Amino acid sequence: xxxxxxxxxxxGQQPPGSHPLGxxxxxxxxxxxxxxxxxxxxxxxxxxxxxxASFEACFASLVSQDxxxxxxxxxxxxxxxxCIQKFLDVARQTECFFLQKRLQLSVQKPEQVxxxxxxxxxxxxxxxELLVQKHLSKLHHWQQVxxxxxxxxxxxxxxxxxxxxxxxxxxxxxxxxxxxxxxxxSAYLAVEYVDAVLPGxxxxxxxxxxxxxxxxxxxxFQIATWGSLIVHEAIYFLFCLPGFLFQFMxxxxxxxxxPDKPETWEKQWKCFKMLLFNHFCxxxxxxxxxxxxxxxxxxxxxxxxxxxxxxxxxxxxxCAVIEDTWHYxxxxxxxxxxxxxxxxxxxxxxxxxxGMQAEYAHPAExxxxxxxxxxxxMVFCNHVTLLWAWVAxxxxxxxxxxxxxxxxxxxxxxxxxxxxxxxxxxxxxxFVGNYxxxxxxxxxxxxxxxxxxxxxxxxxxx
Numbered sequence: 001x002x003x004x005x006x007x008x009x010x011x012g013q014q015p016p017g018s019h020p021l022g023x024x025x026x027x028x029x030x031x032x033x034x035x036x037x038x039x040x041x042x043x044x045x046x047x048x049x050x051x052x053a054s055f056e057a058c059f060a061s062l063v064s065q066d067x068x069x070x071x072x073x074x075x076x077x078x079x080x081x082x083c084i085q086k087f088l089d090v091a092r093q094t095e096c097f098f099l100q101k102r103l104q105l106s107v108q109k110p111e112q113v114x115x116x117x118x119x120x121x122x123x124x125x126x127x128x129e130l131l132v133q134k135h136l137s138k139l140h141h142w143q144q145v146x147x148x149x150x151x152x153x154x155x156x157x158x159x160x161x162x163x164x165x166x167x168x169x170x171x172x173x174x175x176x177x178x179x180x181x182x183x184x185x186s187a188y189l190a191v192e193y194v195d196a197v198l199p200g201x202x203x204x205x206x207x208x209x210x211x212x213x214x215x216x217x218x219x220x221f222q223i224a225t226w227g228s229l230i231v232h233e234a235i236y237f238l239f240c241l242p243g244f245l246f247q248f249m250x251x252x253x254x255x256x257x258x259p260d261k262p263e264t265w266e267k268q269w270k271c272f273k274m275l276l277f278n279h280f281c282x283x284x285x286x287x288x289x290x291x292x293x294x295x296x297x298x299x300x301x302x303x304x305x306x307x308x309x310x311x312x313x314x315x316x317x318x319c320a321v322i323e324d325t326w327h328y329x330x331x332x333x334x335x336x337x338x339x340x341x342x343x344x345x346x347x348x349x350x351x352x353x354x355g356m357q358a359e360y361a362h363p364a365e366x367x368x369x370x371x372x373x374x375x376x377x378m379v380f381c382n383h384v385t386l387l388w389a390w391v392a393x394x395x396x397x398x399x400x401x402x403x404x405x406x407x408x409x410x411x412x413x414x415x416x417x418x419x420x421x422x423x424x425x426x427x428x429x430x431f432v433g434n435y436x437x438x439x440x441x442x443x444x445x446x447x448x449x450x451x452x453x454x455x456x457x458x459x460x461x462x
Contacts, residue, residue, distance in 0.1 A: 047090065047093060047094050047097060048094075050090045051087070051090045051091060051094055054083070054086045054087035054090045055087055057083045057086070057087070058080075058083045058084055058087050061079055061080045061083045062080065131304070131305075134305070208303055211303050211306075212303060214227070215301060215302065215303075220291060220294070220295070220301055221291045223301060223384070224290040224291035224293075224294055224384065225287055225288050225290060225291055227388075228287050228290050228387065228388065228391070229284060229287055231388045231391055231392070232279070232283070232287070232391055232395070233279065235391065235392050235395050235396075236279075236358075236359070236395050236399070239355065239395055239396055239399040239400075240355040240356045240358075240399055242355075242403075243354055243355030243356070243399070243403040243404065243405060244268075244354075244355065244356065246403075246405055247262065247263050247354075252405065252407075255405045255406055255407050255408070256404060256405055257352075257404055257405065257406055257421065257422055257425045258351075258352040258404065258425065258429065261351065261352035262352075263352075263354050263404075267350060267354075268354070268356065270349075271350070271354075271356050271357050271360045272356065274346075274360050274361075275356065275359060275360060277363075278359060278360075278361065278363065278366050279359075281363075282363045282366045282367065283366065283370070286367075286370070290387065293374075293377075294384060297378075297381070299381055299382065299383060299384055300382075300383055300384070301383075301384050305382075305383055306383050306385050307382060307383055307385070307386070312385065312386055312389045315376075315380040315381075315382075315386050315389075315390075316386070316389055316390050316393045318376060318379065318380050319373075319376025319377065319379075319380060319386075319390045319393075319394075320376070320393065320394070320397070320438050320439075321376075321439070322372065322375050322376040322379065323372040323373055323375070323376055323394065323437065323438070324436055324437050324438040324439050324442070325372075325442065326369075326371070326372030326375060327369055327372050327435075327436060327437035327438075328435050328436045328437070328442040328443070329442075330368055330369055330372070331344075331369060331435045331436075331437070332435040332448070334365065334368070334369075335431075335432070335435070342362075343362045343364050343365050343368075344361075344362070344365055345362075346360070346361055346362040346365070347360060347361045347362070347365060348428060348431060350428065351428055351429055352404055352425075352428065352429070353402040353403075353404050353424070353425060353428045354402065354403065354404045355399045355400075355402055355403045355404070357402050358395075358398040358399045358401075358402040359398070373390070373394060376390065377390065396412075397412070397437070397438055398437065400412055400420070400421055401419060401420060401421050401423070401424035401425075401437070401438075402421070402424065403421050404421065404425060405421060406420070406421050406422045406425075417439040417440050417441050418438065418439065418440075419434070419436060419437070419438060419439060419440050423440065423449075423452065424437075426451075426452045426455060430451060430452070430455075432451060433448045433449055433450065433451045433452055434448065434449055434452050435448055
């Protein structure tokens with residue numbers, strides 16, 4: 001042990017601390033650097049060699065046959081403790097060497113050390129400033145919401161006279177113009193109230209630890225690209241699994257919307273091959289742009305900036321409304337007789353849809369209709385978790401409406417104006433009408449659900 005501790009970090013160096021830091025030859029030089037390598041003996045080892053040897057000795061003592069099969073446990077334990085202690089001593093000496101090197105650098109080149117410290121402090125200040133600005137914007141937002149709500153509920157006697165109102169009070173006008181914003185703000189308040197009365201999430205510490213591990217071990221590009229791909233593939237095929245299993249359950253056939261058109265292995269294999277092509281040749285290149293999207297809009301990845309679930313829920317609802325609007329008009333355009341056979345006809349290969357067929361489409365359609373997914377992200381996204389949450393909700397919805405089964409007690413049917421599987425199944429059966437993806441209001445507004453309504457009335461008469 002004495003020989004290993006008495007060696008330097010590299011050949012020609014004396015052990016750290018063997019000379020005063022400010023000895024002859026400049027600050028710290030005599031304590032860290034000695035003469036030429038020839039001053040050391042031919043069999044001398046460096047600290048790196050000693051550290052490696054002591055580690056190997058520790059490992060060997062733990063896996064040796066004497067340790068496994070030995071009978072004198074006290075003697076074995078003493079030998080192992082000695083190996084571990086030797087490794088710790090050499091590790092401390094190595095740490096001391098690097099600390100002295102750092103100190104020597106601060107004496108010889110203080111400007112470099114100061115520059116590094118200033119750079120670290122500047123980065124930390126920038127991060128704190130962004131965090132402060134973010135919380136200030138939230139504070140101003142909620143102050144405005146509370147102010148608008150107080151004006152909305154103010155008694156008529158409290159309002160100024162009409163003449164003065166036109167000159168100095170513009171809040172009622174603003175409330176009339178920003179009615180939609182007030183509704184969304186009220187939704188935020190309602191969901192926050194629900195979040196406040198619910199118990200805490202017992203899985204939050206584990207999720208925080210897993211999220212921290214991901215951020216510490218993977219780059220933003222890996223998280224945005226491969227993380228998004230894994231989330232998409234795992235959720236897609238997980239949500240497809242129940243519908244796939246329903247075809248083997250006789251008691252589930254009473255819920256099938258078109259029982260005379262069962263799934264076949266040939267259809268499912270054809271669909272699966274197209275899915276693989278679309279996912280990895282069309283969607284993966286689009287997913288690769290996620291990192292650059294998050295960088296351009298400064299979307300954070302850290303745990304502290306992650307919005308709570310009420311915000312995610314409201315943001316996903318906003319994304320669904322935007323995507324549904326995009327989908328309705330572009331989907332209806334793809335049904336135009338001049339372009340239908342070139343693009344959208346691929347998706348209608350199956351007149352009786354099944355869950356896995358949700359993303360079975362022409363590559364051009366994947367890009368055209370898929371663009372609606374990203375519009376909501378550009379409007380609402382303030383953290384990468386919204387991207388993944390919106391992926392999960394959108395896939396759950398589109399797989400549900402393509403499932404081919406109208407299962408009772410489906411929680412999605414609790415959503416107002418939700419289309420559901422029966423609504424979209426008619427679109428595949430009839431080819432005309434019911435163009436929306438999630439909600440029914442656009443079809444009701446433009447009367448493109450008239451044939452579907454007649455179909456429902458005929459079913460009731462039967």
